[in-house]
Amino acid sequence: MRLTCPVCGERDRREFYYMGDAVALRRPDPEAGDAVWDDYLHNRDNPAGVTRDLWQHEGGCGAWIVVTRNTMTHEVLETALASDVKGSVG
C-alpha cells in the first residue's frame, strides 16, 4: 500500500502511522450533551466502501493526513493535509 503525502509525495505505507477514523476532525462542542459526546467517543462506523482515516507521516515530514480510501477495493481516492481540511494552523 502506498499513500501520497501532500508534502513529500507518494510514499510507502511503513512511513505512516494509522490513527483511525477521521472523527477527531469533528470534535463536538463542549456543551453538546452526553449523547453527542458518547457517540463521538465510542461509536464508529465500519463501512464496506469509502472511508476517511487520519494518518500521520510519522517517518517522513510529520504531517497529519486525511486519507479517503475504499475498504472494498483498497483504492486510495484522495489525501489532504488535516490542517487544510480542518482550517489553517499555519
Add this chain to the structure above:
Amino acid sequence: MAELLAKSPCEGLLPKEVDGLTLSEAKRATMTSLSPYRGQEAVLSDVLKTEHGMALPRPNRSAGKEGARAVWFGQRQVMLIGPDPAVSLADHAALTDQSDAWAVVLLEGEGAEDVLARLVPLDLRREHFKKGHTARSQLQHMMVSITRVGDARFQIMAFRSMAKTLVHELEIAMKGVAARRAS
C-alpha cells in the same frame, strides 16, 4: 569537578570502508532548525539569502553547499547546517540549536544507492533523486534525513542516540552489497 570529554556522535565507530564504499562522520557543524512563523516563509527566505547566500529550500530539496547548507527537514522546518545563524532570522522563524542532537554520516562510493536500497523505502537512484534532493524517511525503523550531496555521496542524519544502530545497519548493508558483487 568532573572532567568531561567532548565526543562526536560516531566517536570510535567510524570511518568504515567496504569494497570501495566508505562511511564517515561529517565534520562537526552548527545545526539550527528554522521553523518559519505563519506567513513568514517568503521574508525568511529573503533574509536567509542575504545572510547566508541561499533561499529557503522547498520540500524535498536542499540549498547551499558543503559548509553552509539548508536542508528541508519536515513540514514547515528547515535545518541550517554550518553557519552560526544570523540574529535577524529569529524575527521570522523559531530557531533551535540542534548541533548536538544529530549523528551526521556520509556514505560515498559507486553503489551507495544499492546500500540504501536495502534500508530505505525510497527510490534514491540518480534519475529520481538528484544532487540537492533530500527526503525525510526511514532507515530500517529509524527516522532519518537523507540528502544527495554529491554524484555518489549521501548525507544521512539520525538521532544522536541512534548513532551506533545507524552505523551498524549501514555497515551490514555495505557488506551485503559487496558480497553480492563478489558472487
